[in-house]
Amino acid sequence: EVYARLLWPKGHGFPLWSPIPGTNLPAEYVERGVRIGDVGIINSSGHFDFLFNICLPADHPINANRVPEGFKPLSKPDPEDINSEMEHYHGAFLMSRAMQGNTGTQIVPPNEGAFIILPEGSYKEDLLATGAFQDYASRNGERWYHYANRVRFRAAVNGSLHLVTGHNKSTAWTLGAFAHGSTTSSSC
Numbered sequence: 001e002v003y004a005r006l007l008w009p010k011g012h013g014f015p016l017w018s019p020i021p022g023t024n025l026p027a028e029y030v031e032r033g034v035r036i037g038d039v040g041i042i043n044s045s046g047h048f049d050f051l052f053n054i055c056l057p058a059d060h061p062i063n064a065n066r067v068p069e070g071f072k073p074l075s076k077p078d079p080e081d082i083n084s085e086m087e088h089y090h091g092a093f094l095m096s097r098a099m100q101g102n103t104g105t106q107i108v109p110p111n112e113g114a115f116i117i118l119p120e121g122s123y124k125e126d127l128l129a130t131g132a133f134q135d136y137a138s139r140n141g142e143r144w145y146h147y148a149n150r151v152r153f154r155a156a157v158n159g160s161l162h163l164v165t166g167h168n169k170s171t172a173w174t175l176g177a178f179a180h181g182s183t184t185s186s187s188c
Contacts, residue, residue: 006096006114017046068147126166
């Protein structure tokens with residue numbers, strides 16, 4: 001929770017503590033990971049719990065016919081409506097504001113902080129034209145919650161489903177967070 005809360009204001013989307021897809025998902029999903037159009041829940045472990053992708057047909061290997069009743073996919077976004085670029089270059093280091101002082105270094109340790117180191121940088125994709133996604137989510141949101149809770153047996157409370165409109169990815173990272181003297185870290 002500290003990690004996501006403190007890095008969210010950096011403006012790079014929702015920071016996942018555990019960004020590696022679960023091995024219980026289709027092989028194609030595990031290979032590529034989160035993509036634009038995914039619907040899922042960020043669970044208490046900081047992992048994106050993928051449910052389905054709105055831009056793929058129900059019988060696509062990623063969805064594997066695990067979609068809400070009456071599901072009709074939204075057309076894939078035009079590639080011109082997706083901004084794809086290198087976000088951070090090799091050796092990037094992002095930290096929460098509490099860890100940065102006026103000179104970029106904190107002299108007195110803060111009570112909490114979070115960081116991510118991207119030794120190989122990161123790549124991003126962001127959907128520029130989100131209107132169709134917003135309309136589609138408004139029309140189908142209730143069905144998505146029914147599917148998540150009644151069919152997939154998740155405890156998805158109102159506001160907990162996420163529709164991915166962009167993502168940042170890296171092939172290597174180290175991240176960490178601390179609060180009031182305790183520390184936690186993870187690497188890949």
